[in-house]
Amino acid sequence: MDVVSPELNSLLPDEIMDTEAIEDIPHPQPGGSAVQPEPSDDTPVPMETDTPMASEHLSLCSNATSAEHTKALATTTNATLSISSGSQLPISISSSSSSSSLLTFKPAMATSVASTKTTDSLTGTSISTSGLQRLTAPFTISAANHQIILNKVASAQATEAARSAGNSPQVIKQEGQKLLVTTIGKSGQPIVLQLPHTGGKPGISQTLGDNKSQATQFKVVTIGGRSELKPLMGSVGNQLTTLQAQQLKTVQIATKTAVSSAAPIKFIITKTVNSKGLSPQTSVSPVITGRVLTQSSPGIPSRTITLSEPLNSNMQSISGKKIAISPLKTPSKVTVVSVASPTSNASQKSIALPVNVALGQQILTVQQSTSGSPVKLTTGQTTTQNIKSVQSVTLGGVGGSQFKAIIPLTTQSNVQQIQVPGSRFHYVRLVTTTTASSSGHPSGPSTSSMQTAKPMVVSAGAVRMSVPIIPAQTVKQMAPKPLTSSTVVTTTQTQQRLIMPATPLPQIQPNFTNLPPGTVLAPAPGGGNVGYAVVPAQYVTQLQQTPFVTLASSSGFPASTGVQTQARLPLNGLSTAETTSRPRKPCNCTKSQCLKLYCDCFANGEFCNNCNCNNCFNNLEHETERLKAIKTCLDRNPEAFKPKIGKGKEGESDRRHSKGCNCKRSGCLKNYCECYEAKIMCSSICKCIGCKNFEESPERKTLMHLADAAEVRVLQQTAAKTKLSSQISDLLMRTTPVISSGGGKLPYTFVTKEVLEATCECLLEQAKKAEQTHQPQVEAERMILEEFGHCLMRIISSAGKAKADCASINC
DNA sequence: GAGTTTGAAACT
DNA sequence: CAGTTTCAAACTC
Numbered sequence: 075m076d077v078v079s080p081e082l083n084s085l086l087p088d089e090i091m092d093t094e095a096i097e098d099i100p101h102p103q104p105g106g107s108a109v110q111p112e113p114s115d116d117t118p119v120p121m122e123t124d125t126p127m128a129s130e131h132l133s134l135c136s137n138a139t140s141a142e143h144t145k146a147l148a149t150t151t152n153a154t155l156s157i158s159s160g161s162q163l164p165i166s167i168s169s170s171s172s173s174s175s176l177l178t179f180k181p182a183m184a185t186s187v188a189s190t191k192t193t194d195s196l197t198g199t200s201i202s203t204s205g206l207q208r209l210t211a212p213f214t215i216s217a218a219n220h221q222i223i224l225n226k227v228a229s230a231q232a233t234e235a236a237r238s239a240g241n242s243p244q245v246i247k248q249e250g251q252k253l254l255v256t257t258i259g260k261s262g263q264p265i266v267l268q269l270p271h272t273g274g275k276p277g278i279s280q281t282l283g284d285n286k287s288q289a290t291q292f293k294v295v296t297i298g299g300r301s302e303l304k305p306l307m308g309s310v311g312n313q314l315t316t317l318q319a320q321q322l323k324t325v326q327i328a329t330k331t332a333v334s335s336a337a338p339i340k341f342i343i344t345k346t347v348n349s350k351g352l353s354p355q356t357s358v359s360p361v362i363t364g365r366v367l368t369q370s371s372p373g374i375p376s377r378t379i380t381l382s383e384p385l386n387s388n389m390q391s392i393s394g395k396k397i398a399i400s401p402l403k404t405p406s407k408v409t410v411v412s413v414a415s416p417t418s419n420a421s422q423k424s425i426a427l428p429v430n431v432a433l434g435q436q437i438l439t440v441q442q443s444t445s446g447s448p449v450k451l452t453t454g455q456t457t458t459q460n461i462k463s464v465q466s467v468t469l470g471g472v473g474g475s476q477f478k479a480i481i482p483l484t485t486q487s488n489v490q491q492i493q494v495p496g497s498r499f500h501y502v503r504l505v506t507t508t509t510a511s512s513s514g515h516p517s518g519p520s521t522s523s524m525q526t527a528k529p530m531v532v533s534a535g536a537v538r539m540s541v542p543i544i545p546a547q548t549v550k551q552m553a554p555k556p557l558t559s560s561t562v563v564t565t566t567q568t569q570q571r572l573i574m575p576a577t578p579l580p581q582i583q584p585n586f587t588n589l590p591p592g593t594v595l596a597p598a599p600g601g602g603n604v605g606y607a608v609v610p611a612q613y614v615t616q617l618q619q620t621p622f623v624t625l626a627s628s629s630g631f632p633a634s635t636g637v638q639t640q641a642r643l644p645l646n647g648l649s650t651a652e653t654t655s656r657p658r659k660p661c662n663c664t665k666s667q668c669l670k671l672y673c674d675c676f677a678n679g680e681f682c683n684n685c686n687c688n689n690c691f692n693n694l695e696h697e698t699e700r701l702k703a704i705k706t707c708l709d710r711n712p713e714a715f716k717p718k719i720g721k722g723k724e725g726e727s728d729r730r731h732s733k734g735c736n737c738k739r740s741g742c743l744k745n746y747c748e749c750y751e752a753k754i755m756c757s758s759i760c761k762c763i764g765c766k767n768f769e770e771s772p773e774r775k776t777l778m779h780l781a782d783a784a785e786v787r788v789l790q791q792t793a794a795k796t797k798l799s800s801q802i803s804d805l806l807m808r809t810t811p812v813i814s815s816g817g818g819k820l821p822y823t824f825v826t827k828e829v830l831e832a833t834c835e836c837l838l839e840q841a842k843k844a845e846q847t848h849q850p851q852v853e854a855e856r857m858i859l860e861e862f863g864h865c866l867m868r869i870i871s872s873a874g875k876a877k878a879d880c881a882s883i884n885c
Numbered sequence: 886g887a888g889t890t891t892g893a894a895a896c897t
Numbered sequence: 898c899a900g901t902t903t904c905a906a907a908c909t910c
Binding site: 661662663665673740745 | 903904905906907908
């Protein structure tokens with residue numbers, strides 16, 4: 075498996091949506107050809123050729139202010155990308171090397187808050203940004219293993235491997251997750267979109283407009299890489315749309331080779347950017363729609379890749395706290411779902427690319443066809459691509475020891491691997507079990523489409539998880555992050571996200587040794603394909619609680635795998651049911667920001683919820699810090715998040731503290747002692763002084779007896795009250811008809827509040843009496859019941875007497 | 886509710 | 898690894 079660098083997510087566009095207002099900006103071409111706006115339909119477009127184009131223009135502009143702030147720079151040998159976004163984010167990108175492209179995002183204005191620097195090393199591309207937009211997540215896409223390798227730092231080996239595989243490794247550095255540059259492609263395949271491009275090509279002029287405030291994030295997405303860089307000409311149109319506090323951006327990128335004047339390539343990405351100011355409770359309607367990717371080369375039928383997705387109303391329905399399966403995200407994260415290139419030589423293909431955004435996350439799915447086969451990608455459709463049961467969902471984590479939950483995808487219907495013949499990459503698809511049977515509706519032999527994902531809302535306590543559920547044949551994307559963001563298949567800088575291989579790759583198996591409580595790992599049964607979904611424990615718990623979706627099935631889940639199947643590991647020796655059913659105690663942290671083990675919430679792998687803490691960072695809004703803290707804790711103690719109370723040795727049923735206590739003054743008979751608190755006795759591993767928490771300890775016995783007595787008393791009181799109420803109700807039910815028929819005074823008139831209170835007092839006194847005499851519980855209950863019987867007799871007697879009196883009076 | 890005690894966690 | 902400090906819960910008043 076390949077590990078996706080933590081920053082992968084950040085590299086992807088925040089939101090992608092379809093926009094009708096995408097402007098196709100023609101680019102001056104030496105050949106005189108201009109990029110033509112790609113029609114939404116499947117109209118073939120001339121293919122681009124590998125020949126470097128004389129000039130490249132990539133413009134990102136917002137509709138509103140593009141004209142005002144757009145800045146374009148173009149050189150014959152250098153590619154310059156300028157991005158202007160409204161008044162806030164003018165960015166210029168320039169590529170200065172023939173063999174490498176340097177993208178530099180420069181603030182066009184003095185007030186610009188973000189600058190991006192991109193360098194293409196070894197064809198790899200590194201992009202660094204500063205300010206609000208910084209990229210620090212280089213990744214490498216390698217098709218060698220049918221894998222997408224996203225490395226934190228593209229290693230030379232990986233890069234070389236990727237290059238040898240025919241791909242253009244891209245090294246991306248991003249900070250702030252604003253810019254995405256990726257190359258996914260296959261050598262010899264004239265696909266796609268590449269940013270930046272190798273030198274020797276005409277400069278790139280990119281204009282980016284952004285109406286968005288500082289939260290605006292621009293991400294450059296390059297699709298279709300090959301060993302040799304391809305000329306890129308792109309235009310980006312930026313739209314600002316209000317969608318539940320989200321901002322939508324449209325990025326349109328068109329690439330055109332110099333040789334093929336008639337081979338315009340157009341790639342349109344619509345981005346939806348979440349407002350960072352949104353609170354976790356804010357409902358976010360993930361929406362991704364419409365993107366167009368067009369590519370053409372001379373002599374080759376043009377390829378049109380359209381990424382469009384209708385607004386998913388279902389996802390919008392999510393309200394309150396929402397959590398995508400992958401909470402490890404910061405707001406406005408984008409997920410790349412899949413990349414593939416079919417070998418079919420179909421002259422034209424329509425591929426639906428499901429781009430789902432849930433809770434501020436975006437998922438970008440791109441399929442690429444083999445060279446020579448024109449392809450059109452259209453979202454919201456079914457796909458005819460080969461799909462295998464593979465699921466890979468990474469929800470993030472910190473380093474190798476992040477909170478992980480692997481969503482078991484038990485049936486192939488749940489998860490499907492989209493494998494395109496000839497494709498070096500595997501598509502991973504998560505589908506619902508209910509609709510998995512449907513294989514989609516191929517619109518044509520070469521058409522693949524994906525259905526709109528359905529949102530899955532899971533509520534657990536105050537936290538709700540929203541997971542888009544995509545029917546069969548669709549990519550399942552789950553974004554567990556409340557409004558901020560989460561990603562299914564992505565990585566962030568501080569949270570490492572793993573993309574599991576569609577096919578079993580032992581070398582990339584995640585390290586499960588340090589999984590904190592709540593980790594759930596589940597292999598996808600069947601087909602030898604293994605899929606993992608890594609999600610935070612709490613999310614898994616919530617997922618399992620959801621009535622909407624069944625994410626896991628015990629069947630086919632081999633226990634021998636050693637994978638933990640429970641959503642939440644026992645905490646402090648308590649069973650999962652106990653921990654989940656019992657309300658969590660709110661913390662009161664003031665200085666630790668709830669990011670240290672001092673905080674019980676944090677220590678239990680939970681988010682703070684309804685706590686009394688101050689300056690809490692143990693929430694999705696501070697996922698980065700949280701993940702960092704988790705990593706720190708795990709670095710300090712790999713078992714920091716494991717339950718402290720485990721089983722004793724040799725199968726003894728007694729639980730014991732894993733580390734033992736160190737009490738000095740409490741005698742281990744107060745809740746200061748973790749052993750005592752867990753209601754277990756101290757063991758040999760304890761270092762306590764003056765311990766009285768052992769089997770024969772008289773103090774302990776007394777204490778336990780008192781505690782038990784108190785507990786019994788409470789239980790008895792509760793039981794007595796319940797029984798009394800029941801008896802009284804029953805009495806009333808039985809006596810009412812008699813009284814009614816007799817026309818006399820209703821006996822329940824005598825069951826007044828005072829009578830009830832007196833009865834309860836009598837019962838309580840009996841309970842006290844039993845307690846004082848150290849009666850066993852059974853005997854105590856008997857005594858109370860006897861007293862209750864006496865009370866009833868008195869009530870009945872009084873009622874009967876009253877009735878008799880009434881009757882005599884009436885007569 | 887404020888203050889104290891306590892021991893785990895964190896730090897040195 | 899040991900000593901010290903920090904921290905939040907447990908406890909007391």
